[in-house]
Amino acid sequence: MNQRVSRFLLSTMSSAVLAACSLPALAVTLNISLDADPGKLDPTQSSMLNERIVYQSLFDKLLDLDGEGKIVPMLAERWTVSDDQKTYTLYLRKGVKFQDGTPFDAKAVEFNLLRGQEKTSLRRNELKYVSRITVVDDHTIRLELSTPFAPFLSILTDRAGMMSSPAAVKKYGEDYINHPVGTGPFIYEGRLKGATLTLKKNPDYWRAGLPKVDEVVYKIMPDVNVAFNNLRSGQVDISNRFPYKEITNVPANAGYTVLNKPSLGFRGIYLNTTKPPFDKKEVREAVDILIDRNAIAKVVYNNAVAPGHSPFSKAQFANGPSDAPPKVDVARAKALLKAAGKEGGFSFRLPLPTTADELQAGQMIQGMLRPAGITVTLEKTEIASQVEAGKAGTFEALFLGWSGRPDPDQNIFDFVHSGGSMNYSHIAAREVDDLLQQARVEGDQAKRKALYDQAMTILVKEVPYLYLVHDNVLFGIAKSVKGFQYVPDGVIRTATVSK
Amino acid sequence: MPKLPKLVKRLLLSLPTLLLVSMVVFSLLAVLPGDPVAAILGMEATPEAAAALRLKLGLDDPLLVQYGRWLWAVLHGDLGRSFIDNTPVAEALWQRLPVTIELAIGSFLVAVIIAVPAGILSAARPRGWANAIGTLIALFGMSVPHFWLGMLFIILFAVKLGWLPASGFVPLSVDWHANLIAMTMPMVVAGLRESAILMRMVRSSLLEVLNEDYIRTAFSKGLRDWQVVLGHALRNAMIPVVTASGLMVSGMLGGLVITESIFGIPGMGKMIVDAIFQRDYVTVQAGVLAATVMVVIVNLCVDLLYSVIDPRIAR
Numbered sequence: 001m002n003q004r005v006s007r008f009l010l011s012t013m014s015s016a017v018l019a020a021c022s023l024p025a026l027a028v029t030l031n032i033s034l035d036a037d038p039g040k041l042d043p044t045q046s047s048m049l050n051e052r053i054v055y056q057s058l059f060d061k062l063l064d065l066d067g068e069g070k071i072v073p074m075l076a077e078r079w080t081v082s083d084d085q086k087t088y089t090l091y092l093r094k095g096v097k098f099q100d101g102t103p104f105d106a107k108a109v110e111f112n113l114l115r116g117q118e119k120t121s122l123r124r125n126e127l128k129y130v131s132r133i134t135v136v137d138d139h140t141i142r143l144e145l146s147t148p149f150a151p152f153l154s155i156l157t158d159r160a161g162m163m164s165s166p167a168a169v170k171k172y173g174e175d176y177i178n179h180p181v182g183t184g185p186f187i188y189e190g191r192l193k194g195a196t197l198t199l200k201k202n203p204d205y206w207r208a209g210l211p212k213v214d215e216v217v218y219k220i221m222p223d224v225n226v227a228f229n230n231l232r233s234g235q236v237d238i239s240n241r242f243p244y245k246e247i248t249n250v251p252a253n254a255g256y257t258v259l260n261k262p263s264l265g266f267r268g269i270y271l272n273t274t275k276p277p278f279d280k281k282e283v284r285e286a287v288d289i290l291i292d293r294n295a296i297a298k299v300v301y302n303n304a305v306a307p308g309h310s311p312f313s314k315a316q317f318a319n320g321p322s323d324a325p326p327k328v329d330v331a332r333a334k335a336l337l338k339a340a341g342k343e344g345g346f347s348f349r350l351p352l353p354t355t356a357d358e359l360q361a362g363q364m365i366q367g368m369l370r371p372a373g374i375t376v377t378l379e380k381t382e383i384a385s386q387v388e389a390g391k392a393g394t395f396e397a398l399f400l401g402w403s404g405r406p407d408p409d410q411n412i413f414d415f416v417h418s419g420g421s422m423n424y425s426h427i428a429a430r431e432v433d434d435l436l437q438q439a440r441v442e443g444d445q446a447k448r449k450a451l452y453d454q455a456m457t458i459l460v461k462e463v464p465y466l467y468l469v470h471d472n473v474l475f476g477i478a479k480s481v482k483g484f485q486y487v488p489d490g491v492i493r494t495a496t497v498s499k
Numbered sequence: 500m501p502k503l504p505k506l507v508k509r510l511l512l513s514l515p516t517l518l519l520v521s522m523v524v525f526s527l528l529a530v531l532p533g534d535p536v537a538a539i540l541g542m543e544a545t546p547e548a549a550a551a552l553r554l555k556l557g558l559d560d561p562l563l564v565q566y567g568r569w570l571w572a573v574l575h576g577d578l579g580r581s582f583i584d585n586t587p588v589a590e591a592l593w594q595r596l597p598v599t600i601e602l603a604i605g606s607f608l609v610a611v612i613i614a615v616p617a618g619i620l621s622a623a624r625p626r627g628w629a630n631a632i633g634t635l636i637a638l639f640g641m642s643v644p645h646f647w648l649g650m651l652f653i654i655l656f657a658v659k660l661g662w663l664p665a666s667g668f669v670p671l672s673v674d675w676h677a678n679l680i681a682m683t684m685p686m687v688v689a690g691l692r693e694s695a696i697l698m699r700m701v702r703s704s705l706l707e708v709l710n711e712d713y714i715r716t717a718f719s720k721g722l723r724d725w726q727v728v729l730g731h732a733l734r735n736a737m738i739p740v741v742t743a744s745g746l747m748v749s750g751m752l753g754g755l756v757i758t759e760s761i762f763g764i765p766g767m768g769k770m771i772v773d774a775i776f777q778r779d780y781v782t783v784q785a786g787v788l789a790a791t792v793m794v795v796i797v798n799l800c801v802d803l804l805y806s807v808i809d810p811r812i813a814r
Contacts (some may be wrong), residue, residue, distance in 0.1 A: 195764065229654060385537075421542075
């Protein structure tokens, strides 16, 4: 070969190799669709599930849940609980830093727990039993409770256990809500309200080799079909909702899979026990045994929910025999109505969420109650009005569910205890109160379950709330996504995900 | 063209409109069921947190005091801070307004590009095939649900063909190329729908003009069809079309809520609707105010255009 030609070839090849080497590696972005805009980026101010999903990437928690819903270490490496169940000692992980460089230590934990207890914090109720916080040393903290409180560790796996940088909180003050700084795998980058929220990889994350992607972008897609089509077209990698009707239609060559597992929540209807017509127990029971949960689960939710009759789904240890839906019995319902002096039936208004699924469920309930002469007027209402009506007690029935929490106490106590903060039914059953209180202070899981079973046996007859179905965690996940781990709290964990 | 003082007078006249709109919106929000505190704090709010927020937002004050406070701040150039996340509403407006304006202009251009030739063609040949096809398309455009059309476009162009992204809005100022790619589908979907109405407008207006005596004269002079239609008739047929266009653009500036929702575009419409659901009164007020200002400006432009098209109006 001519020397000049070979030299030319060599130089071309070497420059090509050099060019290839100097090409910056393409940043890997994980796109996650959320069905509502996570409004507030401060765990002490948060009131919605989608916010918890975003926080998961920004903030680590003292403890976490694993795929079975068991409590596992996170920022606390280990912990001990005193025999009287009132003193918790947490041993914190060393060498962890907040994203702004502030070291994570026992003082930071103290700061966060005190902040969670402030008057304006929505975590106040969860942390109200923490009566004394002692910083033992830099990496040990002792928390004393005023009373034994079994759900306490579970609470630390969620927003109350999320750690914010004290320096950032002090620096931004009221505006911290827009400048979240945690120890999590991703750092807040910015947002286009109502459209996207972008996080960048935390290069100094304490879990070696994580996170796996460079960027996480949450895309707000209120309509489930829009999210689905974005998943199909590749603009979305994980969707936190999936259309029920499409679950059974996934083609073999589809670029996505459906994750369909039990969650911790429930959907159902509050019955106001202080106002007619539901002030009579017989009337509540009649309505309860007229509703065919299996039919609703099949027709509305394409069986991607579990028909239920208690607040405890299969993902929870307290799930017991009471969760089996009652058999529909029109004759008995009529007899119950007769006993309550409502032989000819009655009518009531049912405010329900504005989504198509709930409307369809409402319409089915309408039809199911008709044979006993009960007329239901459906009223589409948004969440603000629902919560307001619930708190004010100005309703007859209210279709309002709960996304669920890891500890059974968090799904029952405040809803049916006479002093519960979400006891919109105003049920006051002394025996239930006692049992729930006992379950709250009992440390042994088997004994707690027995107590919840007993409480449910009473509640099934009292019917303050019509438990209908337990939602499933239903995610659409692109096949290119690797390392996704399901956790029953329905929160997407991004650190281990790659694509 | 009207003289400058006339323009200023027009602008000043719009101030009472703005005031009235803000008052109506404020009263409407007040009678809306659903407490803002319940909307913001949700089910887990403690009474203390609710009371603290109520105090902070001044919701316990009489309505008139609340309105007065808001108006006073606005007059001092402060649109307030969002109830939800404490960000200045002006910031959100600056983010959203250009998006909506871009979407509205783009959709309008699409509508004009389709409607004007189609309208002219079907008016010039009222018994021809062009008219039949045009009428059919217009009927389809007007009757088809917006949401369905958008979804169909996504399935066809994003899922099946993969030509355009189904979402992924990028602000124009950040990356104009990515922005245009993301905005193409929404603009076409919104524009298609609007084009139906506009096309019918062009057609009927032109048909009316084509029956005038001076058109017959033009034809009898031996002018060709296109010379008559484009040179003589079209200009005179434009006044109602411009009126309709003004209304159309005004409507779009209020927000193409459905288009914005389907394509994930952070426009004004979606902002206002979201804010209503969240009972973020301050954001709703600011959004509606901005939309009203836009409508006033568009109306002004329409008036100016009238005199350009028909100089007799300016006199």
